[in-house]
Amino acid sequence: MTDDQLPELRASDADREQVAERLREAMAEGRLDMEEFGERLDATYKARTYGELEPITRDLPAGARPAPGPAPAASKAWAERIGGAxxxxxxxxxxxxxxxxxxxxxxxxxxxxxxxxxxxxxxxxxxxxxxxxxxxxxxxxxxxxxxxxxxxxxxxxxxxxxxxxxxxxxxxxxxxxxxxxxxxxxxxxxxxxxxxxxxxxxxxxxxxxxxxxxxxxxx
Known part of the structure; x- marks a missing residue:
């Protein structure tokens, strides 16, 4: 969370999507199992403020904390697996x-x-x-x-x-x-x-x- 993101401020859909994308990456990396991923994803989409979003990715590596802005449109890892005869x-x-x-x-x-x-x-x-x-x-x-x-x-x-x-x-x-x-x-x-x-x-x-x-x- 950056200095201008006070815990009580309302989070946007883009903020929630960015946290959800980080959770998907963490699961793909083996940092979260399916059960943990599901629980955290559910909490992400229920979160109303930055203060509620921040703990969801607190124990994940750098880049896990929310910041305003749209989530990436596609996963690079998946893009590399699509194509070829x-x-x-x-x-x-x-x-x-x-x-x-x-x-x-x-x-x-x-x-x-x-x-x-x-x-x-x-x-x-x-x-x-x-x-x-x-x-x-x-x-x-x-x-x-x-x-x-x-x-x-x-x-x-x-x-x-x-x-x-x-x-x-x-x-x-x-x-x-x-x-x-x-x-x-x-x-x-x-x-x-x-x-x-x-x-x-x-x-x-x-x-x-x-x-x-x-x-x-x-x-």
Whole structure:
């Protein structure tokens, strides 16, 4: 908070957005877990004054404190992950399984089919060919799991017969980060299911645990 931002002064929408953006960055850096991020984000949008905003980012590194001005329109980190030709456009499992994970480029449309089998489509370390991609999952007596990183907008549109698509990720309250891609999960499940999860990578979780340990040691 600068000298001209007295605690009792009313905060603007731009001030709240700047704090929200810092929280998103902190989560991406592993400084906040999903639960902490959600709690602080909720407090940010409820804050009425600078005095209420200031404590929300007090324990975060430099640049965390609010100052007037618009929030950045897009995240540089996301901009660097969007673009390039897709490296794999289909996956098939017939009484077997498949995986798409690690460093790969997701095309505008990815088609996956499983018959009495299963598969995992992990987007946490992936690049994205475009800002909006479609993951089309068709499973018969099988299952699939789609994993997306925090901050990505998810729209689940698939339907099932004696099966279904997990839509909880659309209702978890996780804020979409500026510039992040949109993932549409669609398709059909018969006697099977398609799960959709929002998770950090192991490296991000490890970093988060290290940060927590360091804070605890410092008291």
């Amino acid at each position: 897709g490296t794999s456009s289909t996956a098939i499992a017939v009484m077997s399984g498949f995986e798409r994970k690690g460093f790969w480029t997701v095309p505008r449309r990815f088609d996956a089919f499983a018959l009495m089998g299963g598969g995992e489509i992990d987007l946490r370390e992936a690049r994205f060919e475009d800002r909006e991609i479609v993951i089309n999952c068709v499973t018969i007596m099988g299952g699939m799991n789609v994993i997306v990183p925090p901050g990505v907008e998810v729209d689940v549109r698939g339907f099932g017969v004696m099966g279904g698509f997990d839509r909880r990720v659309c209702e978890d309250g996780d804020a979409t980060e500026p510039g992040a891609p949109r993932v549409i999960v669609t398709g059909f499940a018969f006697w099977g299911g398609v799960g959709v999860q929002r998770k950090m990578t192991r490296a991000e979780k490890k970093q988060l645990r290290a940060e927590r340990k360091q804070r605890k040691e410092l008291g």
